[in-house]
Amino acid sequence: MKKTIIFGATSAIAQETAKILAQNGHALFLVGRNKEKLKIIADDLSVRGAHKIITSTVDINNTSEHSAIIQNAIDEMNGLDIALIAHGTLSNQKACEISYTEAYTEFKTNCLSAISLLTLIANHFEQQASGTIIAISSVAGDRGRQSNYVYGSAKAAISIFLQGLRNRLHKKNVRVITIKPGFVDTPMTKDFEKGILWADPSVIAQGIIKAIEKKMDVVYLPWFWRYIMAVIKLIPERLFKRLSL
Incomplete structure (x- = not known):
């Protein structure tokens, strides 16, 4: 029986991932801001x-x-095997x-708070010589785009931080x-016009479970985004800066 902590447990992706973990018999420690919503989610996962299931508001x-x-999660579940960090906000660019205050607040939510959690969890897993983050x-x-470079820069920092952790903790x-x-x-993207590139949270959740099972490193979800971003990253800066992206 695996013991999993989920931060941002009320987010759509986290909820769908938790459903699969519940069906697989995991013990779940759910962390979120909304006590009432956490209870509804916990009741559903119990049935699944x-x-x-333990919740923490x-x-x-x-930090x-x-x-x-x-x-508390370690004590309540008598150990910890998996940590999923899924909280975040979509910045108002x-x-x-x-x-700057707005930018800092968004960066704190989408990057700095995650780095705090990652540091603590990494140290615990390193000490016990096992675990999945x-x-x-x-x-x-x-790549930085004019339409969301504050959000994008926070996520870029997280990606590099995770890469460093992966290198450090591999052995x-x-x-x-x-x-x-x-x-x-x-719900975070409800005001956006949707198209063929948009995915349901359940698809992302299935990809996360597959990544855990196959011990993958960096996963683009859905899979085709790896190739889309590969093309975007190849565009020379002198051309890229002229694009309205």
Whole structure:
């Protein structure tokens, strides 16, 4: 029986991933901001077969609480095998361009808070010489675009941080998996016009489970985003800066 902690457990991708983990009999420690929503999710996961479910309500930006949350999860579940970091916000690019405070707040949520969690979890898994870390980055971090470069730069930083962790922890029998979704149809993107490149959260969740089972490193979801981003990264900067992306 695996013991898994999920940060940002109320997000659409996290919920769909938790459903699969519950069906596989995992013990789940769910961390989120909304107590009522966490309870609804926990009740659903219990019906789906989760071995044990514990919830914790917290503002993830309050990094001073991170150590206590992780230790509580370890104590309550008598250990920890998997950590999924799935929290985040979709930045208001225009507001961030005007205000450093707005930009910093978004960067703290999408990058700094995750780095805090990753540091603590990595140290625990390194000490026990086992464990799997999965963190959701984004294809937006592969190249800076005028439409979302604050969000993209935060995700770029997370991707590089995860790459360094992966290199550091490889010999310690700890897996570090970077998930890079493309466009996902979630409540966070409800105001966007959808097209053929958009994916359902359940598709991303299935990809995350596959990445865990196959011990993968960097995963683009759906798979075709790897090739889309490969092309985008090849565009010379002198041309790229002229594009309205």
